[in-house]
Amino acid sequence: MSLLQTEAVSCPHCGEVSDVDVVYSVYADRRPDLRQAVLDDSLQRETCPHCGAGFRIEPVLTFLDMSRKLWLLLQPAENLSLWPELEQSARTTFDMAYGQRAMPAAQALAAGLQARVTFGWPALREKVLCTEHALDDVVLELAKLALIRSQPQLRLSDDVELRLTEVGREQLVFCWVNATSELVEDELLVPRQVYDGIAANQKPWAALRSELTAGPFVDVHRLLVPAAD
Numbered sequence: 001m002s003l004l005q006t007e008a009v010s011c012p013h014c015g016e017v018s019d020v021d022v023v024y025s026v027y028a029d030r031r032p033d034l035r036q037a038v039l040d041d042s043l044q045r046e047t048c049p050h051c052g053a054g055f056r057i058e059p060v061l062t063f064l065d066m067s068r069k070l071w072l073l074l075q076p077a078e079n080l081s082l083w084p085e086l087e088q089s090a091r092t093t094f095d096m097a098y099g100q101r102a103m104p105a106a107q108a109l110a111a112g113l114q115a116r117v118t119f120g121w122p123a124l125r126e127k128v129l130c131t132e133h134a135l136d137d138v139v140l141e142l143a144k145l146a147l148i149r150s151q152p153q154l155r156l157s158d159d160v161e162l163r164l165t166e167v168g169r170e171q172l173v174f175c176w177v178n179a180t181s182e183l184v185e186d187e188l189l190v191p192r193q194v195y196d197g198i199a200a201n202q203k204p205w206a207a208l209r210s211e212l213t214a215g216p217f218v219d220v221h222r223l224l225v226p227a228a229d
């Protein structure tokens with residue numbers, strides 16, 4: 001079930017308080033409009049009724065799309081270094097709802113459902129975009145590693161991320177985006193065959209693949225961002 005709650009939120013620009021529907025849970029099968037709002041970047045984007053400024057509330061939510069086999073826990077981008085903790089709580093929650101500790105009927109319903117955790121709106125949009133275009137998110141992260149390796153001038157940091165933003169027949173569009181402000185710093189057009197080549201022959205990638213899939217945080221940042229103390 002999707003869960004939205006009306007809450008009093010202060011505008012980050014003028015500080016005035018207004019009521020906003022905050023999303024805690026998206027059940028995409030029943031609320032395709034919320035899934036679409038993830039894809040068009042409008043979910044939880046608000047306009048302050050006092051000063052007219054736009055702002056977006058950082059996400060803390062569960063996303064479920066049974067038909068496209070994605071279950072995901074999402075936290076604000078600034079919590080990135082807490083990924084081991086979020087993985088642990090995802091494992092527990094998922095197990096009770098759909099995994100070994102769930103009712104047999106729920107387990108059957110959830111066959112093939114992929115559990116993921118991620119941070120920030122651009123990362124959620126990327127995961128949903130993968131399900132939209134039937135892309136394997138593990139192969140996508142491997143393709144990013146290939147791009148970063150082959151182009152040393154490309155940079156990744158705690159707050160600037162490489163995210164898939166568009167999927168075309170011939171090419172994939174990636175953006176260097178600030179995970180919190182969502183400002184795009186640069187764009188990178190990548191021939192689709194970079195992805196297809198890795199998907200077709202994953203043998204050379206086996207070691208990295210198993211590192212990336214050691215937990216539900218399937219993201220190059222699990223190799224790059226040390227866990228917080």
Ligand SMILES: [Zn+2]
Binds near residue numbers: 013050
């Ligand atoms: Zn305001």
